[in-house]
Amino acid sequence: MRQLRSTVGAVLVFLLAFLLVSTLTAGCRRSGSGDEADLVDSIRSGGRERTYVLHVPPGYDEGAGNSLVLAFHGHGGQGENQERLSGMEAVSDANGFLIAYPDGIDRGWNDGRGINEGIDDVGFARDLVEKLSAEYGVDPKRVYATGISNGGFMSFRLACDAPDVFAAVAPVAALMSVPLVESNRSTTPVSLLLMNGTGDPLVPWEGGQIGGALGDRGEGISTQASIEYWVALDGCATTPQAARLPDMDPGDGTTVTQYVYPGGRDSTEVVLCEVTGGGHTWPGGYQYMRESIIGRTSRDLEASEYIWEFFRDHPRD
Template identity: 30%
Template sequence: MYKLFFSMILLAVFSAGTIAQTGSIKVGSTTRTFIVYTPSGLPEQPPLVIAMHGLGGSGSQHRSSSGFDKIADREKFVVVYPDGVFKMNGSNGWDISSNSDVDFISALIDTLKLKHTIDPNRVYATGFSMGGMMSYKLACSLADKIAAIGPSSGYPLGNMITSCKPSRPVPICHAHGTLDSIVPYTTLESWIAKFVKSNGCTGDPVITNPTAKYKKQYWGPCEKGSEIILYHFDGMKHGYVDKSKYDFSASDTFWAFFKRHPLNEGTAAVKVSASTLQKTIPLSASCSNGVISLHSEMDIQNVSVSDVCGRILYAEHYTGLFTRNVSIPIDRNSNGVYFVKVTGASGSSVAKILVQ
């Protein structure tokens, strides 16, 4: 059982109805704290992003460094920054060896559902370092509530991989540096391989290089529309990926991934039709061997692919990309008409292509 205690300390007011508040719930005999940020203009049932700090950090610190408030303002979702209390070497972190923090996050979700009418099908977990480890723990133990995860520079160390048995295919978008000495990149592959198998992904990953600074591996679509994406950054040490060094925002990328993966199905609906095709940005698109290739002579910041039913099959956020070819993998057996939408600083365009 747990009880809710909102301290109602006002942390920030950026516009009418946009607030961040501290709150607490009692889980068992322990009082757990968090910061919840609620933008103005939220829909009736907004999504929820649970953003978890690394070892020695705090919800407040991760709020400042991750930039999720700004994304929540733009995309209209609630974001919560919980505080870990598990002690490791004298620092606060997350308990990935038992279910104490799983119980906390589960209770936190239930609490925020009641207070903010959260959409139960759109609850997502992300975290840096040990917060990333906790994201995997939730995928293993709370897949009935967590729709998708976005770990950065973190996965569970030790033998937890043998006991991880997710109840459903869990979409994963992971970012990691190849020179990470704190949470080594070299053993990340075993966790990715586990979820590739449990998600029912088949075949080799599609490997692309969005920029010279990082590589992308993509598995999917897998069972129930799930996907696995691994971004690895050559030469990067332990850290949270930001735009300043790698032309890549982990937080923006995770949200773009999350919003096409609700819990109740593998895709999210949008409305796109041939009659509303836009041509602000010059765009060419083609498909060969299951890979849609795009080319534009102008800045592309966001790319999405949807089918004729309006379901988003692929979405990606880019930063500072000019004159690029962007390869988008799709199921080779999924013949039909697709709509490719790109947006950038100069406008947007939608191209219709036939896959056969």
């Protein structure tokens, strides 16, 4: 009974925290940043009106063959939540790339695990890239996807189902789901960066049931198996180049080791950032829920900057 009460209590805390975060961010779609405005817009896709937030950096040059990043929120969130969590617009401003934060139907993505079945989110991503590319002069070789949790699983799906669109993807706190592994028929190489925490209570490092105390959210293969899947598909070297990153905050309870698998087909590469002690979090982002629910946030790595540098260095060949 005590265990049941503990589980129920954790779920209630999660729901209350989510409502608090949603309330705090509901009015945070900013009217402007720097020289340009953040645009809240919509597009017709799959018979539905789909919405997104677009951040245009100051001084954006539409004729420069620019990069586009789609950043997908986790389950229960919206694009504005991912914008706030990642702080990626600051990286956009410093480096001049477009970033779009799409909104999922019912706050989720059809990432292949049976969530939001019947919603064509791959089609939505394709349509959004086509629209923004036409309007903002995006280089088709420099289109990328990232996201956390459900959004990270969605990034994996786009690498499988839209490799002609996305040159590289960077899932955070996510795995290759068992259904996606079983259904994927693509052999097109895509560069991949994965950031996972060994202490993630919702998406376990070793794979298995996803969701923890929040309920069954499907099954994933392990972090290492997810990496090996893409190393094999891309044709990368099977022995990684390993390096321990500087422990920038010894008090955060985490360390980061980087594993680089170079030499893939069409100049692709696979990278794993193992966040030892890290939780279901965005490294360098804010602690959006209590550690007892989602685990620790690492301060040894600024995920948004690292992800952009990976994207910048891995356009389509």
